[in-house]
Amino acid sequence: MSAIRRLFMNDSRQLFSKLFMLAAAGACMHAAHAGSGMDEAAQRKQLIAGIGYVEPEYKGGMKFRTPDAIDGALVQELGKRLRLPVSTVRVAPDNAVAAIDAGKAHVVLAAVRDDAPVHRSANVIPLDYAVAPMAIMRTDTDIKNWAQLKGRKVCLSEGGLYVGTLAAQYGAVEIVKRAPADSLLAVRTGDCDAAVHDHTMLEELIKLPEWKKFSARLPVTAPRARLAFILPKSDTKTAAALTRVAKDWSTSRFPDHLVAKAVRHIAFEVYLDQDVPDCH
Structure with a gap:
């Protein structure tokens, strides 16, 4: 076998090996994000929540300011229930499923109107809290x-x-x-x-x-738009868990209490x- 032919065969084997590894990695990533968001958060030991606005990191000398919405406080409470620290990322409602599928978030909380297109492509679990x-x-x-x-x-x-x-x-x-x-x-x-x-x-x-x-x-x-959890339709396990959370918050009027607390802080x-x- 000539040296040129051997070199060509070695290069081909290396190329196929790299392509196989890339394909396997892609399959693993797809499998990881095709499961339950709650299970992935537990494995990662952190809940990544997508919300409409992420507050700037507090730095020394900044005035403390209460944010415009309560979604950040709600996902922090969700983390407490799950016994997981929470990291927030900015995600628009229409991009919720794409962000979850890409592994950027485990769940998204956003204000969603009843006629919003996201209802057709995602599982939307409304909270008993509307805004306008x-x-x-x-x-x-x-x-x-x-x-x-x-x-x-x-x-x-x-x-x-x-x-x-x-x-x-x-x-x-x-x-x-x-x-x-x-x-x-x-x-x-x-x-x-x-x-x-x-x-x-x-x-x-x-x-x-x-x-x-x-x-x-x-x-x-x-x-009006209602705050709602947004999930892929396939994630029934997380949907069941978040439906229970939404029901508990409605019974205790938890979002209303958060608003009343926020208003006192804003007025001060x-x-x-x-x-x-x-x-x-």
């Missing part, structure tokens, strides 16, 4: 309906569900703040004409006496930072 946009303003405002937000400064917060929608639908000038406390503070000081956040949070906030002068509201008109954050009087 609501605006609050000074009680002497001349803004009486959503259309009158055109050209007006409207404050929102990073990670909120409604960033971009007020400008698109009503021609509002959106001012995106770091967190709800910053958005609401801007309304109190006159830097914004209105603040738009989830109605669940704002309805709780305007019950507080110190918010009486800022309790004018534009009520909910958009369809505004109080600490307001170093100028309310706009008169």
